[in-house]
Amino acid sequence: MIELKNVTKSYLVGKTQRVTALKDVNLNIKEGEVIVLKGASGSGKSSILSLIAALSKPTSGEIIVDEKKISKLSDNFASLYRRDNIGFIFQKYNLVPNLSARDNILLPLVPLNLSAKEAQEKLRSVMEMFEIAHKAETIVKNLSGGEQQRVAIARANVNNPKIIIADEPTANLDEKLSLAFIEILRELKSLNKTIVIATHDPLFFGLDFVDREIEIHNGSIVR
Amino acid sequence: MKNKINFYLMEFAINALLRQKYKSIFISVVFVLLTFLLTSVFFISNSIKYELNATLDALPQIIIQATKGGKHYDIETKEVSNILQIEGVSDAVARVWGYYYFQNAGVSFSLVGIDAYETQYKDSLTKIAHKYEFETEEGKPSMMIGEGVSKIMKKNYYKNYFNFIKNDGSLKRVEIAAAFESETELESNDMIVMSKDTLRDIFDMPDSQATDIVVKVANPNEIATIASKLQFMYPTAHIVTKEDLSVRYQNIFNYKSGFFLALFVIALFTFFIIIYDKVSGLSSEEKREVGILKALGWRIDDVLKEKFYESFIISFFSYIVGVALAFAFVYLFEAPLLRDIFIGYSELKPSFELSFVFDFQTLFLVFFLSVPIYIAATIIPSWRVATLESDEVIR
Structure with missing residues (x-):
């Protein structure tokens, strides 16, 4: 389903200096698999997630998702690809702070211009699934960390994407909330979602529903 | 079924304005002042020009005045x-x-x-x-x-x-x-x-x-x-033709217009500071928001449409308020303060009512001098950010 072929990604730091985040990475992820990318900060985990989500383009190599070369997509098609296929859970949730939970969850649906009934149905379904319906009208900056994360998860799922990407999802949560999040991932796995998680949180290591743990070091896959 | 107009996008734009309410209020106030001042100037000058033309038409063709010394x-x-x-x-x-x-x-x-x-x-x-x-x-x-x-x-x-x-x-x-x-x-x-x-x-x-x-x-x-x-x-007589008189009237009128020009320049200066601020780039918070929206599947044109709605709502609303205030100020309240600058003969002309002259060209001119400039100044920096890689913006 997801294939990274000889992918290299480098970033320009300042005006002249280039930093290589990924070096010649090859990776295959099957549909319905749960993959944990582990490694120290700056190892290149987040860069792999960005490339799979078409948030950035590889410097060289190819990324193929469902037989489509997403590394070659124009900006607009990359957005459409994300809209239809990707649910992204960011490390700092990346919610719009002064909007309500409801409005944040609705954000991916805004460009679709669905009928009110259809949008409402999708909204209700994810809010109930991730137990955040009772906070629908609360401004997200007034929610607790765990609640904010539920809003972020609901938002990532409101379009019913095939692929869920989570970047350090428990970095800002205590252990209890982290375990609750892991249970949510288990639920998503049961819905046959393909899940890619970048983390260095030991709670994710050795989980029964995780298919593979891949270690990244200095931009390369070591195991 | 899809609606033709994306009301969610409009709702988001309105929410965006409300989220930055102090900034929105400030921009709106400056915008209203500018539109009000500009429209008032045009309304007053249109009225006076109308009066002036009618007066000039009625002037004698030649006047002979006897002079001595x-x-x-x-x-x-x-x-x-x-x-x-x-x-x-x-x-x-x-x-x-x-x-x-x-x-x-x-x-x-x-x-x-x-x-x-x-x-x-x-x-x-x-x-x-x-x-x-x-x-x-x-x-x-x-x-x-x-x-x-x-x-x-x-x-x-x-x-x-x-x-x-x-x-x-x-x-x-x-x-x-x-x-x-x-x-x-x-x-x-x-x-x-x-x-x-x-x-x-x-x-x-x-x-x-x-x-x-x-x-x-x-x-x-x-x-x-x-x-x-x-x-x-x-x-030795002073022979005055209609053309001489017309030039004299016009000169008085143009001289008085200078005061308005000064006021107008001040308002315009403030407006362009706002425009400059907008064009020089979005705040880090605004950039981040554009990045988030792109990451959630918004296309560049979705972002630009939202920014268009946002800037159109604030600028068009301010334009309407400014024009309405100018209308009331000039035609209902007889333009207190400003009128005297223009007419200037308060001693000679005991009372003077500004004639109602409705000119669509004036309204279009004020519109094109304000609303599209503001919209462009909002959209261009948003477009610059929206075309960057979302990853780069969010990081």
Whole structure:
């Protein structure tokens, strides 16, 4: 389903200096698999997630998702690809702070211009699934960390994407909330979602529903 | 089923404005001020130009004023028959007119004398001459007064008559026959029309003399030629053509416009600081938001549409409010403060109402000078951010 072929990604730091985040990475992820990318900060985990989500383009190599070369997509098609296929859970949730939970969850649906009934149905379904319906009208900056994360998860799922990407999802949560999040991932796995998680949180290591743990070091896959 | 208009996008745009309410209010206030000032200037200048054009149309083609040592003196009425001998002159009328300073109110009135049997030098006076009598049934002298004069006289308890103070200190009582409305406010508002005899009596002017002589030329293209002939005939006289007067009026008007220009430049300067601030880039928070939206599947044009709605709502709303305020300020409240700068003859013109002149071009001009500039200044930096890689923006 997801294939990274000889992918290299480098970033320009300042005006002249280039930093290589990924070096010649090859990776295959099957549909319905749960993959944990582990490694120290700056190892290149987040860069792999960005490339799979078409948030950035590889410097060289190819990324193929469902037989489509997403590394070659124009900006607009990359957005459409994300809209239809990707649910992204960011490390700092990346919610719009002064909007309500409801409005944040609705954000991916805004460009679709669905009928009110259809949008409402999708909204209700994810809010109930991730137990955040009772906070629908609360401004997200007034929610607790765990609640904010539920809003972020609901938002990532409101379009019913095939692929869920989570970047350090428990970095800002205590252990209890982290375990609750892991249970949510288990639920998503049961819905046959393909899940890619970048983390260095030991709670994710050795989980029964995780298919593979891949270690990244200095931009390369070591195991 | 999809709606044609994306109301979610509009709702998001409105929410975005409400989320930054202090910034939105500040921009809106500056925008309203700019639109208000600009529209007021145009409304006032349109009104005055309209009045001015009407006044200029009514001006005599040539005026001959007798001068001695550079000073204006009364002219002999017998010169009328000499002037009529000039080929191309269709008519010549000796005018009796002047200003009367009414000390109680601190204003000056324009006094015009006409005789019913004479050919009048302009249409408005012909109408007055036909419509009114300059004597009451009891044989007392009477006069017609402009609306501005009427208001001031009533304020000073002169409802039916007015006592003019003559040169020798005696009083000349003249009955008020009626107040008239003329096509142009500028011309008639401060005007008093009475018989030439009555006016000569007030000004202590002999029958053989007049204030000046106005000359009518059959072919308007020959005005300059006739003027030079008259100058040749009366070397010391001051010969004024309609064109000279028109330039003088326009100069006063343009000079007054300078004050407005200064105010306008200040407002425009503030507006362009906002525009500069917008064009120079989005705040880190705004950039991040664009990055999040892109990461959630918004296309560049979705982001730009949202920014368009946002800027259109604030700028169009401010434009409408500014125009409505200018409309009320100029036409309902008679443009207090600003009006005096433009008209400037508060002593000479006791009261002057700005005529309603509705001009779509003015509204379009103000619209195009403000709304599209603001929208462009909002969209361009958003477009710059939206075309960056989302990953780069969010990081």
